[in-house]
Amino acid sequence: MSLRRAVAAPYRQRGVEEMTESEFVVALSLDRSWFSPDQAKRLVNVATAEGLLAQTADALAIGFDPTTVEIPDGFVPDEDILTQRTTFERVLDMLVEEGATKQEAVAEINRRQTSLGISLDGAAVLYARQQGLDVASLADRALTELQS
Numbered sequence: 001m002s003l004r005r006a007v008a009a010p011y012r013q014r015g016v017e018e019m020t021e022s023e024f025v026v027a028l029s030l031d032r033s034w035f036s037p038d039q040a041k042r043l044v045n046v047a048t049a050e051g052l053l054a055q056t057a058d059a060l061a062i063g064f065d066p067t068t069v070e071i072p073d074g075f076v077p078d079e080d081i082l083t084q085r086t087t088f089e090r091v092l093d094m095l096v097e098e099g100a101t102k103q104e105a106v107a108e109i110n111r112r113q114t115s116l117g118i119s120l121d122g123a124a125v126l127y128a129r130q131q132g133l134d135v136a137s138l139a140d141r142a143l144t145e146l147q148s
Contacts (some may be wrong), residue, residue, distance in 0.1 A: 006034065006043060006077040007052045008066035015068075018059040034077055042082045049084055051137060087142045092123035136145055 010027035011017065019027075021044055028040040035043060044060065045054040054061045085093075088109070095105040105127070113123035119140040128135045 002075075002077040002082040003043075003047065003050065004052060004064070004069055005071050005075060006081060007047045008064075008069040008072055009061065009075075011062045011066040012069070012071065018056070020058065020104040021060055022057075023024060024060050035079075035082075039079070039082055046084055050090065087138050088124045090139055091121075091128045091133075091135060095128055095131065096137070098131065098133060100131070108109045 009032065010019065012029065013031075014023075021041075021058055024044060025037050025040040028035050028043065029037045034040075044053060048055060048060075052063050053083065054063055055106050092102065092109075093104055095100055107125045109120065109127050112118070112127055113120055116126075117124070117125065119142070125135050125139045129139075
């Protein structure tokens with residue numbers, strides 16, 4: 001997933017687990033030239049909403065081990081990572097990261113949605129759980145979205 005790669009890159013480069021927001025923005029905009037400073041700030045918001053970053057009193061803490069993320073040579077993230085994703089999109093990305101094909105995962109999710117008469121987000125969470133993925137936080141998010 002390119003969002004995880006984009007978030008991990010500055011932390012891997014510096015070998016840290018925390019940095020200030022301004023250091024993170026500089027790393028993405030000036031050091032790597034991936035985003036404008038405003039876009040990099042938007043990435044902070046998206047990554048925080050996705051649980052990849054946590055805002056502390058004076059720093060951004062990464063929410064996963066950045067050394068476990070492969071960043072291929074020449075990698076440049078797409079600007080579409082700057083938008084918040086639905087629960088379905090997040091679950092689908094997790095499934096693809098675990099080796100499922102996108103087409104296969106979508107077909108299985110659609111089958112569950114149709115046969116059980118549940119939301120797309122609920123079907124995605126159910127399918128991912130059946131595949132052994134930890135989707136507890138996404139299940140909570142799907143439930144919250146249904147109750148809104």
